[in-house]
Amino acid sequence: MDIILSPEDSLRKYRIQPEWSESYYDLPICLEIVSRIFNGVPIHAQVISVLHPxxxxxxxxxxxxxxxxR
Structure with missing residues (x-):
């Protein structure tokens, strides 16, 4: 059975640092989208548009x- 992590759990598990990421990439980070990617949700054009317009x-x-x- 796959366990779907919440955005907060994904951040902890994968050690994602939103503040550093936003500063490094000079873009806002949508934590919900990042969490979904780490949980295996397929990446499609809309996801890319949200992450990097x-x-x-x-x-x-x-x-x-x-x-x-995928």
Whole structure:
């Protein structure tokens, strides 16, 4: 049985530091989306748009495919 982690549990388990991430990437971090990714939810264009609105979606999806990420 898969256990779905809450955003807070995901942060602890994967040691995600939102403040550092936002500072490093100079973008706001949507913790709910990050948590969903760590819980295995497929990454699709809408997820990329939320995480990085200026990102070229076609290129991002192509890169994910090359990396074998669903």
């Amino acid at each position: 200026q990102r070229d979606l076609t290129e991002a999806m192509k890169e994910l495919k090359q990396l074998g990420i």
